[in-house]
Amino acid sequence: MAETTTDSVLVTESVAKYDGAETARKQPPPEKPADVRRRSLVIVSFWLIVLCLGLPIWWQTTTIYRAKLPLDDMLDWAEGRACRPVFPLRISVEANDLQQQEAQNLLRLTQHALDDLNDFSGHHLRLQLSPPGRQNESAEIEDTSALTIRLLPGDSPASALHPYSSILDITYPPNSVPTQTSSSSALATYIAGQLRSTFAEEQAIISYLLSTTSFSNEQRPQGLTPEAAESLAKRTTRSLKYSPTYHLTFSLFTGGHQPSSWDIEAAVDEFMRPVLDVLTPIHNFTIDTQIQLYAAPSVQSQVLNKEDLSSFVNAAEWPLSPSIGGAPTVNFIAYIGNQTIGLPPTDQDASDGALATSQSWLVPQWGTVYLLPLPEDTTHVSVLTLKQPLLTFTSHLLSLLGTPQSGSLPLRLSTLSRIRSADLLLRASSTLGSLARLSLALPSISIPSSVADGVAKTMAHLRLACDTLGTPEALYHARVAEQEAERAFFEKSMVGQLYFPDEHKIAVYLPLLGPVGVPLVMGLLNELKAWRKRRREALEKGKAKKDT
Template structure:
């Protein structure tokens, strides 16, 4: 190719050809000098390629800590942990005999037959028998001893033989996880029989007690990932929709919640309220029972001259009901977020707002048009209660505890649903322990999916720096997740919740590391552009020399 072009060159310009001929040819190069030149070019290239470029790349590279991507993805896909919920149910029989064991066996059998959700498993165990009849009476009186003995027992069934009344019948204690079952002694199945009314009854009772929890867990599993779908029992669309609504209402789990109770009034009255007593009477007991799961801070404020936002339709007077009405679709704009000081509380954790709105006496009573209600819940945010005072004349300047009672009842109900507590069963400790299990499971899922998201970000954005503490947090998350999962399998739900909580915190910390986003908008092209004034002029002689030498090699060869 080179030779050919030389040919053309000499043919087409005779004048230049003459000039070449007229000058002296340089002496032919020696082999040594030729090789020396080639070697020196080669060594320059070697230095550039093997030393210069790697050093440049290394020194300008962004630090990315190693993350266990494979493991993270597996967690996110739910391959590592398949949550199971083995619930231990203690049965306390008046006499431990072969009969009781047999009853247990038959009941367990019946229970396994009804249960169609394999992850949620109820296991019956015989509790230690009370020493004397007196001791048993004591247990009845305080009702907490058994739980404090072994907190991994989800429910205690006490079998009490009675002579009178319809048997078998049951009674769930509202403030302890205890189910009293009354039976007549002849209902204990004999060794030979395979079924009995008492066993079937027990199985049915237990199944219905835990039906809502099962539905919640099943719903949770089905929404999280397809991997679980296979073993999840099918839920009817209505149940599913209701559970969906419940879960969208509920606040995200946090170790601390700030509850803010605010009194809003469009005029200057009432400017005082007996909130301290009201809170102590109506809200504190509820918060105490939740204290195992989260902490709460409570603050209150009085805000006067609180007007509606101008963009919202003002209340209208309804002649029929003699009341001022708000339309249901305007309720979302009722809280004037721009002007009402409802800023979140300082400190970690979400703020739940509860608003008592006392309408002006010229606009009282103020009701919701569609259902004549006066309170509503704002999902994941809080609740509003319009307090219509009975007095005909002026609004009183202070609200007493009695006046606040309806509002406080509304708020405790709203708090329960904001907290995601199931509607049934009637026993509060049971509902709270259900919440514990649901929360543990959902935290494990959310921490795992955060890990998965982090892994994806790591893979998709090669230009973001990843500091070491992200890797450490990731490792800690995985350790906590593993522990939470193990505790779940062992049926130790409080410990599982604790580790799931820690895992969630660490996962969030890893994902929201601030220094990771800094260089997203500083791609590699910028780096090249900054160094181009150096790289360009250096590269040109290197490349030209290499090309020229290659050309001459080809020409000779």
């Protein structure tokens, strides 16, 4: 029993000695200070390369260029703080049968009456007296004035607007001329009322345009009734978007093999060209024509009702010309057939927004379809036969362009120029505001220098347009401003980054930075741990040495 215990003790001592020897043998040799220093320098050099060389190169090569934009000024334009649209219209008054003092006094009283009636500060009518003896220079007067009033003596107050010139004749009884001491005058009130009614439609349209923008409340006009706003909204929806050039396509479609020719060029020159020439300062027009035989409409019924009007055009088979050169196309179709429109002449409300007449209807923002009934043996459509279709096309073209419905043709066209100027100015200002808000909402989107140049040009032309409102120059500057604003907003390099979220960037960088970043970070952490261990051991040795 004693021998067994002695043997166990000897085995235990042998095992303990063996384990101690193995542990002592597995311990690595202590590192030399030079090796520790070299490893530390290698890790530090790698991090210095990453921080001092890699990161700057990455930052320079991946930074998105953002040109500096005048965001505050752009928002000022969008909210109406940079420009208050005011249309000063000069009204020339010819009073050759009145003495100079009487005419001046009548103009003063009429101006007071106009100012009292005007509830929209953005539309100013300013009267000026024409010098006597200017009857032979009416054309020059019309070029510099929005309207010319000719005061003519007569039996009773009456007014007549010339259909083909911007001249308003007003007759007055000689005894209605106010004296120098008069503070009011029935004649002055009558003239002011006629002027107000003449420009009422223009004022309503401009008021509606301002009311649909983001202008501040003090800029918005007051007094536009809901009925008038609804009517103007329908007209705005029907009209084409402004373009410097429109392409007019005249198409003759017939269900059979004849007629096979038509005098459309001569008819356009005779019945439509005069209006196109007058519209030249506002729009340019290109024209093409075509004939299509055996063209069947989408609706085969003899009598067309409201629902048939929107689907009459067979867009799948009829070769309607597309937009040419980027210009919007206005389609004018004359269809030869025995179909009729089954609408009363007074019913002008089609469910699809088309306006129907006895032989034609206008399709909003598209064009006109005219049903032209002809004998079956007709082989050629003459100029006389095309007279009524061309007159209808001309009237509908003016409606599609947004021309006012009341007044003489020159007055309506000058009003159209001012309306288009206001519309383009407001649209360009709104686009600037949208661009500014986009830049603030997406800090990572690039802004090329071309966008900044476009914004600068837009604001410069907007200022010129605002300063010249009411003149032909305003339309040119507003048109350039709108084009530059649209070009800046739809810059290709910007649009391509609108749908590039940050998650996509993380997905791109992680596969590249993972294999490089993990060894660098882990090496730095291990080196920090080793440094802390060496420091702790050094402190313990120093403390033990101090204790001994």
